[in-house]
Amino acid sequence: MNMIEFRNVSKIYENDSAALKDINLVIKKGEFVFMVGPSGSGKSTFIKLLIKEISSTTGTIFIAGRNICNLKNNRIPQLRRNIGCIFQDYKLLSDRTVFENIAFALEVIGKPNYIIKAQVPQVLKLVGLYNKMDSLPHQLSGGEQQRVCIARAFVNRPPILLADEPTGNLDPATSEGIMKLLSRINLIGTTVVMATHEKSIVNAMRRRVVELEDGIIIRDQKRGVYGS
Amino acid sequence: MNMIEFRNVSKIYENDSAALKDINLVIKKGEFVFMVGPSGSGKSTFIKLLIKEISSTTGTIFIAGRNICNLKNNRIPQLRRNIGCIFQDYKLLSDRTVFENIAFALEVIGKPNYIIKAQVPQVLKLVGLYNKMDSLPHQLSGGEQQRVCIARAFVNRPPILLADEPTGNLDPATSEGIMKLLSRINLIGTTVVMATHEKSIVNAMRRRVVELEDGIIIRDQKRGVYGS
Amino acid sequence: MSLVFRPKHIFGETFSSLRRNFLMGFTAITTVAITLFIVGVFSIIVFDIQSVLNSIENQVEIAVYLKDNISDDLKIYIEDEIKEWPEVEEVTFISKDQALERFKTQNEGSDILKEIQGNPLPASFEIRLKDPQKIEQVALRFVDKDGGNIEGVDEVIYGRNYVKKLFSITAVTGTIALLIIIILVLATMVLIFNTIRLSIYARRKEIEVMKLVGATNWYVRAPFLFEGSFEGFIGGGIAVLLLYFLNRFLLIKGETALVETMRIKNLALLGTDNVIIFIYLAIIVIGILIGLLSSGFALRRYLKV
């Protein structure tokens, strides 16, 4: 089953910079895909299109067989609840504690309080932030903020997980832990798309690699490495 | 000559979390030092203390032989103008263009307009953003924002350069370029302190490595690698 | 949509948000309190000025002085005639004795009383009209075809020019007062909207993040709307309190003076109509509504994520 499908998708920003050019790509359910490419090649744009943070200029995007380009505004939240997203700039709610930030993602989908109280500490333990539960984002180190964002993205077990440089501010040991987590999540059937620069991670995992350059897919390899 | 000296420095944040514990460290003029250590070990705290973004709880810090702990408030700007800093979270002025962001660092030290007009494009070429001069920060990719921050930090050729994970969002090729730049800057006598997670970079450079863990220096090696 | 009404969410969010964004809540509340307070003060003052002017208007009467030699029959005939006119609100007969009595009270202690011998004052009818504007029309009925007064009537006094000018003043001040109140209310709305919009602007990033995490518009909006109405309610409440104290310690003195000197009844505070209660209620209702609507409007552009 095709989980994600791009058909001739282009994205040209207001200032005429073309971030993606005529992209065609199919990602099947349960796949694990690395998006690699130099800075500014369009990886984040690709991910932002999937959660409809931005809209494509031309072309159509299908998620689980559904065209999300003509989605009505009031259906967008539904889409986003089914996609966990680790943002490159974290996007934490700056006036809420770590606990509240993660709980928010569960509240939004109407999970009852007792489930929230059980699941949030559990996921915090997974990313190693159990003892920072009551800190505000500005009281955290860069890597800690990144891990909060990771925890929020998969706390509600979404069928799709998008990760935009999830290990950019993490030391190798922690990164390895996070990658193990992503693999486990992927194993239970979650489709994972991860944009990354980290050569060592890509090389170690040996998964499908899609390489972008200047908004064009220049490589799509089943069991690739970073840099062909 | 001792450029940076920490004497029994501790930093305990308001919520009682001790980020640095009794640090003693001397960095000589012209040195290139890597600060490594797991997420949350106190690297950013170390750097924030140097530009007095935060103040130490106990101990004294000397920069160029001068105690900055009892610096009067109106002397702080002077200190900061002599230290270029690449912030982990970039800290760009969100309502100014790339050009204006970098120009600001020069305006602040009273550089005349014609110098600004000459130097900013030059430094933008160095980091590969010459054609993004008029973009606003939110119109840039993560790595592009990081490069703007790098450009701002050394545009006024400060005697000390602090770099907090300057390559966290950069692909290997761009990272390598930035590292070459930092080496060149270091060669002309600039003291460089760089916090990083990137094993490959640290291993390739073979410079002094200071390793932190839970706020304590657990290693200080002349020509070290990432992970002892 | 199914998640709109989650009271715990809405109330919980509002109070923790007010705690977290103390500065902004505080600012919104003071703005509401101050502007509505001013509207309140102004309403009371305008109401009282109108009362004074109305009461002056209503004191405009026609005095019909009778000849001393008028026969009782004729007097009764005239009185019955006047009473039948539909414009007449009230007609009072003042006999010669009553007139003297009244003159004495009004000039008590004055030397003039010593010099009065006998009773030089005429008897009269004092006529108050339902609509003071018809005064000239009614007064002219006492004039006969030849331009003199009708039989038995000595003189008719009603100060024609004075009355005309008085009406032009009350008309102008009435318009001005109404316009000013409208301007004030509009200004209040803009000021409160400005404040709430700025405080929402300061939180636009948070709204964006909520939406990106999958919150529906209503899920984001509900706590803001509740917060806006709550701030409007508290601000309105403070305005009412301030107004209450201002009334109690200041305005009521002014009204007391008005009542004592000019015998004016229908005042905002001292009147029997409970106008002030109405003003208090209106302030609170307006506060809540403006808070609610301002939040709603200000949110719109940040919800488009």
Add this chain to the structure above:
Amino acid sequence: MSLVFRPKHIFGETFSSLRRNFLMGFTAITTVAITLFIVGVFSIIVFDIQSVLNSIENQVEIAVYLKDNISDDLKIYIEDEIKEWPEVEEVTFISKDQALERFKTQNEGSDILKEIQGNPLPASFEIRLKDPQKIEQVALRFVDKDGGNIEGVDEVIYGRNYVKKLFSITAVTGTIALLIIIILVLATMVLIFNTIRLSIYARRKEIEVMKLVGATNWYVRAPFLFEGSFEGFIGGGIAVLLLYFLNRFLLIKGETALVETMRIKNLALLGTDNVIIFIYLAIIVIGILIGLLSSGFALRRYLKV
């Protein structure tokens, strides 16, 4: 400190900042304009009410009616005497003929004129005082030891009770008006401060970054202060414009009515004192000052980086 005065920096920053932060500049300007407009309207109204009351107070006169048989010597003696009293502002002699003349003008067209035979009206002195409050004191000088009037004087009229009440009203409204103006100005300051503080709050991150890059407090502050004063200036200017149009199309009608009916001179718009010019200037100056000070105060807490 050496970099405080860099005009290009300050002006350039202000205008590019107003462009970038349009919403916030717009909000600050409308807030200043609206609040100062209200203060202006209120000042004009209060000034006019006070003028009306003062002019009523000043119309309070003592009328000294003379006996018809008074000798010329005695009349001149009394007149000279009155003129020497320091409390007296002006004394006018009204002869019997002048009194009749005036009565005829005032009652023009009334039937009463037909019935006047000869000249029943007395001659009189009309005395206006410098300080109307001394009226009783002066009036009593025409009373001799026995409680009667002094020789040649028939009657002295000044309406004791009326005068007392009038003074109590003007005193009370004067206090109320002053207090309300003070409250309004304070309220305006708080409202403008609130708005500017919120807009600076929304930019606190930018301020922090500037400081971290090495800007001095003054380097950061100067453009904000200039921006604040500029917004105050523009807001004040708009308030003056609004006020000008309100005056021209509305308030001036009210004042014209006042002038026509009550012959009141010293009004805000129609008076010769240029009070309105003073109000216009004050609005602009207050606007600039409040803008400047609000920015300065609001900045303080964010400069501590």
